Amino acid sequence: MLSAVVNHLWQSTLFAGGVGILTLMLRHNSARARYVLWFFASVKFLVPLALLAAIGSHIPREPPNVEVNTGGAQMLSIAIDRIVAPMPVTTHVIGSVPLIAASARPWLNLLEIVWACGVLAIAGYWLLGWSRIRRVLAASTPSAIDFPIPVRSSTVMQEPAIAGIVRPVLLVPDGIEVWLSAEQLRAVLAHERCHVKRRDNLKAALHMVVESLFWFHPVVWWLETRLIAERERACDEEVLAAGHKANDYAEGIVRVCQNYLESPLRCAAGVGGGNLTSRIEAILNPPRQMRLSALQAILLSGIASAVVAEPIVRGHLAAPLVQGQNINTSVFGDYVAVPPTATRRSDGKDLIVAAANGNLAQVRSLLHKGVPVDFQEFGEVGYTALIQAAQRGREPAVVQELLANGARVEHRMNDGDTALITAGGSGNVSIVEELLNAGARVNDQDDVGFTALMKASANGHQGAVLLLLSSGADVHRELKNGETALEMAARGGHDRVVRLLLDSGADYRHRRFTGETALDLAVQARQVAVVETLLERGAGSQR
Secondary structure, three states: OOOHHHHHHHHHHHHHHHHHHHHHHOHHHHHHHHHHHHHHHHHOOOOOOHHHHHHHHHOOEEOOEEEEEEHHHHHHHHHHHHHHOOOOOOOOOEEEOOOOOHHHHHHHHHHHHHHHHHHHHHHHHHHHHHHHHHHHHHHHHOOOOOOOOOOOEEOOOEEEEEOOOOEEEEEOOHHHHEEEEEOHHHHHHHHHHHHHHHHHHHHHHHHHHHHHHHHOHHHHHHHHHHHHHHHHHHHHHHHOOOOOHHHHHHHHHHHHHHOOOOOOOOOEOOOOOOOHHHHHHHHHHOOOOOOHHHHHHHHHHHHHHHHHHHHHHHHHHHEEOOOOOOOOEEEOOOEOOOOOOOOHHHHHHHHHHHHHHOOOOHHHHHHHHOOOOOOOOOOOOOOOHHHHHHHOOOOOHHHHHHHHHOOOOOOOHHHHHHHHHHHHHHOOOOHHHHHHHHHOOOOOOOOOOOOOHHHHHOOOHHHHHHHHHHHOOOOOOOOOOOOOOHHHHHOOOOOOHHHHHOOOOOOOOOOOOOOHHHHHHHHHHHHHHHHHHHEEEEEHHHH
């Protein structure tokens, strides 16, 4: 869950930064265009790319009718994978220090509580503002002001504002006709009409949800200021374009702000929002505006389409292939159609080699040809493409592709090794996570007794160790000689791994069959840092 949240946050923040660059490019265009861009940046926080990827994953992939014989297609496929692959946000290690230790789990629980309290506090604040609007509406009376939606008059000295989302109402203070001239009142009402036409209350309410969920992120509060500023400027531009005089409109806004309170809610759009000084200057001295050129419109449409299509395409690429398609063999220039049943034994070997080398394009090509995903060469030790990809630990996308095409995660080689056990030895956290998500049993042992945790500990792979521990790996499992993951890490001098294992309940008093403890093995191997760690934890008292 933490990985998914962090991944979503950096993607949304990056998207907001990109929107900021686009609005700078469009600073001489209408405020409406910039407002739409900022609104998309806000909505992005509510739409994780993983959700779109999940939609794409439900679009089944059929084996292609043709196979490209040129290498250019493979290069293009690899390039697409590099672009659409999300940043892996699993447990990472910087140097020799893990970012999240097992002992930090209580702090993560505390963070969840703090986040929930923040959500409740922000949501409660908005609800209080909304209840105030509701009380004012309940005490208001119908007004005869001509307006496209119902108008109600209130004795509360609050600025004219649109209240409500599904059935909006224009709420005006009593006696506003006295404070404003007829021309000023028409201009102010035209401003409110813009809010109704563009459903600004609904957009503001959506951003309030964003603020409630991500109250800790300063970018969402900065987005609010940009949304309000561009929303009000867009209304100002539309009011002036409708023919209202700038002097009457500016004076009407000033008088409203002098005599009435600002709306207590962002989703009850009034006339006094934004930076009033800059708004008045822009109304009285409107800057020259440029209409969006055809090139700008095409560019913005292309960017929007790419943002939506990218995760869907990625999800589609990860979708399982539809089996049982009949493809006729034929030749069309440089393209050759190959029936899935016409698989040579050498193709199976090629699949295993391609998986070991991390060649995603070739893996896909061979799978599309119909090569069995769990192919094993007769007389070999039981290697499959999945086990080779996990053992080499080069390309998590290859593991994803093999699993998506039905690779058996529980397959064992002749010595009992599974893909997860070999992945523990390679230490690639992303691959370990993919295998666990696919149902790999975290405590499986090979014929000698090795588990994924043991192999990761023996090789000092802290990130893999932490992920396996958090997934339920048993620190007390033993090899046939009685050795545990702690003794392996101690003998190898992996001090940080030793600390992780001890934090997870590993017993430094345990002895393997020959009688040595983890401290004995560390002393024999002259692993000073490990010896000091074990002594700090009390291992010396057992000697």
